[in-house]
Amino acid sequence: MSIFRVRKVAFINFGLLFIFLASWISWYIYPLARSITKEFTAYEMTDGSFEYGFSEELGFLSEHVFFGKVSYAAIPKLFGGTNIPFFDKVYFQLNGDSKSTFVLYVNDEILDEMAEWYDFGAMNASDVPMEVRAVKVGDKYIVKSMKSTDGELGWEFLMDGYHFYWCFVGIGLVSIMFVFGLVLVVVGIMHKPRRVVEQEAPSDVE
Numbered sequence: 001m002s003i004f005r006v007r008k009v010a011f012i013n014f015g016l017l018f019i020f021l022a023s024w025i026s027w028y029i030y031p032l033a034r035s036i037t038k039e040f041t042a043y044e045m046t047d048g049s050f051e052y053g054f055s056e057e058l059g060f061l062s063e064h065v066f067f068g069k070v071s072y073a074a075i076p077k078l079f080g081g082t083n084i085p086f087f088d089k090v091y092f093q094l095n096g097d098s099k100s101t102f103v104l105y106v107n108d109e110i111l112d113e114m115a116e117w118y119d120f121g122a123m124n125a126s127d128v129p130m131e132v133r134a135v136k137v138g139d140k141y142i143v144k145s146m147k148s149t150d151g152e153l154g155w156e157f158l159m160d161g162y163h164f165y166w167c168f169v170g171i172g173l174v175s176i177m178f179v180f181g182l183v184l185v186v187v188g189i190m191h192k193p194r195r196v197v198e199q200e201a202p203s204d205v206e
Helices: 003-039 108-112 155-190
Strands: 039-043 050-052 063-075 091-093 099-103 130-138 138-150
Touching: 003 138, 003 155, 130 155, 138 155
Parallel strands: 099 138
Antiparallel strands: 039 050, 063 091, 063 130, 091 099, 130 138
């Protein structure tokens, strides 16, 4: 295989790899990003005008409110405890309802602060009454705030300090990877080999 052929295949393969990684990461970002766009909505006011903003800022609650005790909690086996945004999360259920699964996107720092008033692995975890606000995305609920009698994980802290920031970073990273991968694929397809003009060697002079 010629050097040109190897270079052409390498461009296309690396381009497809970047596009695949961008698609894979976006699949993990989607639930969290969709929960944000569901909260950022246009509301029609009484005078016929529209106001744009987060539901809490406008006095509306687009998320659902749940009350109960945590009956089940689990951390993903593959990325659990890795402290990687979008990948590290906690799944839990309330009151034994297996039809409603909540997803809490947090990092180690948030879990450590939260452990001061609630710990999913504590012995009394199933005895603490909880108020959970969450937005439904697909068949799961993305947690926006949690509150118990001893403390709370506020909407502003979770959304502004973690969800919104990492969604912005993640979407930027996915966009860069996708565009870069697309450029590599196009370059690989359009790239043409250099034409080498061979000059005839001068004949020996007798």
